[in-house]
Amino acid sequence: MNVALTFNVKPEVGAFIEELSPIQNISGTQPQKSADTFAEWDTWETINAVKDAIETFHTVELIEADHNAYEKLKESKCDIVFNIAEGFNGLSREAQIPAILDMLNKPYSGSDPLTLSICLDKARTKEILSYYKIPNAKFLVIDQIEQLNNIKLDFPLIVKPIGEGSSKGIYSSSFVNKKNELMLEVERILNEYNQPALIEEFLPGREFTVAIIGNNGSAEVLPIVEISYKDFPEDFIPIYSYEAKWILDTREKPLNVFSCPAKLDPFLENRIKKTALNTFQVLRCRDWARIDIRLDKNNIPNIIEINPLPGILPNPVDNSCFPKAARTVGLSYTEMINKVLYVAAKRYNLI
Numbered sequence: 001m002n003v004a005l006t007f008n009v010k011p012e013v014g015a016f017i018e019e020l021s022p023i024q025n026i027s028g029t030q031p032q033k034s035a036d037t038f039a040e041w042d043t044w045e046t047i048n049a050v051k052d053a054i055e056t057f058h059t060v061e062l063i064e065a066d067h068n069a070y071e072k073l074k075e076s077k078c079d080i081v082f083n084i085a086e087g088f089n090g091l092s093r094e095a096q097i098p099a100i101l102d103m104l105n106k107p108y109s110g111s112d113p114l115t116l117s118i119c120l121d122k123a124r125t126k127e128i129l130s131y132y133k134i135p136n137a138k139f140l141v142i143d144q145i146e147q148l149n150n151i152k153l154d155f156p157l158i159v160k161p162i163g164e165g166s167s168k169g170i171y172s173s174s175f176v177n178k179k180n181e182l183m184l185e186v187e188r189i190l191n192e193y194n195q196p197a198l199i200e201e202f203l204p205g206r207e208f209t210v211a212i213i214g215n216n217g218s219a220e221v222l223p224i225v226e227i228s229y230k231d232f233p234e235d236f237i238p239i240y241s242y243e244a245k246w247i248l249d250t251r252e253k254p255l256n257v258f259s260c261p262a263k264l265d266p267f268l269e270n271r272i273k274k275t276a277l278n279t280f281q282v283l284r285c286r287d288w289a290r291i292d293i294r295l296d297k298n299n300i301p302n303i304i305e306i307n308p309l310p311g312i313l314p315n316p317v318d319n320s321c322f323p324k325a326a327r328t329v330g331l332s333y334t335e336m337i338n339k340v341l342y343v344a345a346k347r348y349n350l351i
Helices: 043-055 069-075 093-104 113-120 124-133 145-150 178-194 242-250 264-281 320-329 334-347
Strands: 002-007 059-065 079-084 139-142 156-160 197-201 207-214 225-227 285-296 301-307
Touching: 002 043, 002 301, 043 059, 043 069, 043 225, 043 334, 059 207, 069 093, 079 093, 079 334, 093 113, 113 124, 113 242, 124 139, 124 264, 139 145, 145 178, 156 178, 207 264, 207 301, 207 334, 225 242, 225 320, 242 285, 285 334, 320 334
Parallel strands: 002 059, 002 079
Antiparallel strands: 139 197, 156 197, 207 225, 207 285, 285 301
């Protein structure tokens, strides 16, 4: 097949992409200037690894998801698009390339624009999960600091931006134990990210992430990954924050963060898998996704987040959950990427 690979590439350290307008926050009114602005985008190492994997069996055309993407995709003779583009500007940014591809009637891998937009909006996701009785932490959405006067959640709490991925906006300070800490964190989210703050009751149990490949009844759960905080500094809050993911855990000094397969009794393992698959289906994810889960005080699996565009760092030294789960089940990076491409092509009856 002829495959187009759509992507966003991180700018060099300290640089911004000049040909694009500044990254906008959800309101679209102020440029986002936080240090983690481009955390969701991929490096050339990852983009080239995906390209090389697909080129094992197919021809590949690179198309950057910038302002020229529409014309390039319109002119492309590709049979299918392998999409890893995160987009830019607004809460629907991950849906931009799929929406263009729907308009052009071109097949592509991964979820559709609606699912991508919903999953990036953490509150909308939680509302849907709650409707379907899929466990998730009690929460509130705050867009004005005065709303904190009537809060009825139990401390400790976690404070997050409502529409960011890759742990953007989640720091050690996001874990709060009292009202004044909560006010400071909500104020930080409102001011720095110019979007509502999501406040959740903290889930104290073990944490897992579940990689899924496939569709409908054939969706396959890869071996469950557990995220452990035992090697973190003693005073470090046990959450997979931006600091933990991108600063503390480095290629030069990797932390022993993940274990795969997770050591679980059969009952809990089945319960985690069932919760992840139900979430995948309820949110109408397609082809692949990574679903983050944490146990509550009663050891019930609760959904933390859904990632329909999962991180796929290619180097085994890097802590990247989806490739780690794939390697555990015997899939190489090349096989993993092509399996996702295969299930997408099969969904469109191209195979």
